[in-house]
Amino acid sequence: MIDKEKFPHSQMFVNELESLNDRFIIPQIKTMIKRFGNDYIAFLEKILLLASKSSVSSVDAILDFTASLLKEQVRFKQTERYSRESFSEVYDEVYNNPDVMEGFYLDGLLLTQACWEIHYHIHRFFQNQFLPQCKGKKQGIEIGFGHGLYLYEILQQSQNSRERIRVYGVDISQYSLKYATRLLKQSFSEKLFTLAIGDIQNELNFPEQSMEFGLMPEVMEHIQNPDHALLRMRRCLKPDSPLYVVTPMNSNAIDHITNFQSVEEIEKLVISAGFAVETKEIFSIKQFQPESNDATETFVAVFRAI
Numbered sequence: 001m002i003d004k005e006k007f008p009h010s011q012m013f014v015n016e017l018e019s020l021n022d023r024f025i026i027p028q029i030k031t032m033i034k035r036f037g038n039d040y041i042a043f044l045e046k047i048l049l050l051a052s053k054s055s056v057s058s059v060d061a062i063l064d065f066t067a068s069l070l071k072e073q074v075r076f077k078q079t080e081r082y083s084r085e086s087f088s089e090v091y092d093e094v095y096n097n098p099d100v101m102e103g104f105y106l107d108g109l110l111l112t113q114a115c116w117e118i119h120y121h122i123h124r125f126f127q128n129q130f131l132p133q134c135k136g137k138k139q140g141i142e143i144g145f146g147h148g149l150y151l152y153e154i155l156q157q158s159q160n161s162r163e164r165i166r167v168y169g170v171d172i173s174q175y176s177l178k179y180a181t182r183l184l185k186q187s188f189s190e191k192l193f194t195l196a197i198g199d200i201q202n203e204l205n206f207p208e209q210s211m212e213f214g215l216m217p218e219v220m221e222h223i224q225n226p227d228h229a230l231l232r233m234r235r236c237l238k239p240d241s242p243l244y245v246v247t248p249m250n251s252n253a254i255d256h257i258t259n260f261q262s263v264e265e266i267e268k269l270v271i272s273a274g275f276a277v278e279t280k281e282i283f284s285i286k287q288f289q290p291e292s293n294d295a296t297e298t299f300v301a302v303f304r305a306i
């Protein structure tokens with residue numbers, strides 16, 4: 001089913017998972033191949049190539065990342081609370097911890113984009129609804145860039161259309177900074193991107209209305225004051241700029257501290273910061289795995305700065 005001449009990394013990855021008797025990732029990969037064919041396999045190949053530059057095995061990273069999430073979701077089912085409440089605890093145990101960030105988190109999260117159906121659908125939403133809006137823009141910013149894939153896609157699009165865009169990113173973790181810098185440097189000149197360490201809970205030091213698009217994917221559930229963070233983001237965007245937001249609900253993880261429980265709650269927060277909803281979708285684990293007990297739903301949207 002995979003053309004191993006064309007997609008050698010994908011074939012090896014699937015073989016290795018099969019040899020480990022994996023029953024979680026392989027069925028999802030098979031479903032995506034059936035539905036999206038070579039478009040999907042080409043994306044899987046790209047993600048595996050990007051991840052192959054790290055010292056961690058991709059199979060270990062995706063299995064460890066998935067196991068950590070499933071464990072937290074079992075706990076959530078029992079307690080109905082997120083395991084972590086304080087940001088400083090998460091900072092010490094996750095973002096500032098090389099065993100977690102470099103051990104499995106950054107590679108694992110990158111790989112989920114092609115290995116989990118929910119994340120692949122979210123990525124397709126990004127490619128169809130947000131990425132085209134970055135065309136013709138001069139500069140934009142992502143908060144919490146993690147592995148750096150979203151910025152990579154934006155730079156790749158501008159390179160393909162021979163435009164010159166500049167992207168900025170701020171992340172709290174020195175390990176995200178190291179990982180995303182290496183990922184972007186693989187394909188792009190350092191003149192095209194500026195990544196820095198920063199805490200969106202305290203500041204976002206860019207001039208007012210200096211950016212033409214913004215991204216906050218999988219960040220609001222990680223911080224204590226998402227309303228302030230959104231206001232900081234709104235301040236540095238020009239009116240009419242698109243903002244890409246991804247926020248899971250009822251989804252425990254080793255670094256989630258704010259549990260959003262409804263789409264209305266998230267929308268209200270973003271709208272109060274000076275945005276209007278443009279396009280939105282909700283993806284749930286149950287939609288892809290009806291037998292699952294996992295209550296995770298993820299709100300994905302493009303807002304517009306007003």
Ligand SMILES: C[S@@+](CC[C@H](N)C(=O)[O-])C[C@H]1O[C@@H](n2cnc3c(N)ncnc32)[C@H](O)[C@@H]1O
Pocket residue numbers: 095109143144145146147148170171172173176198199200201216217218219222223246
């Ligand atoms: C789940 S990852 C999201 C990565 C990527 N944006 C994505 O959607 O796949 C969350 C990222 O937000 C960063 N982060 C968490 N709290 C932050 C804060 N207060 N300020 C800036 N970045 C933060 C973490 O270091 C991590 O890289």
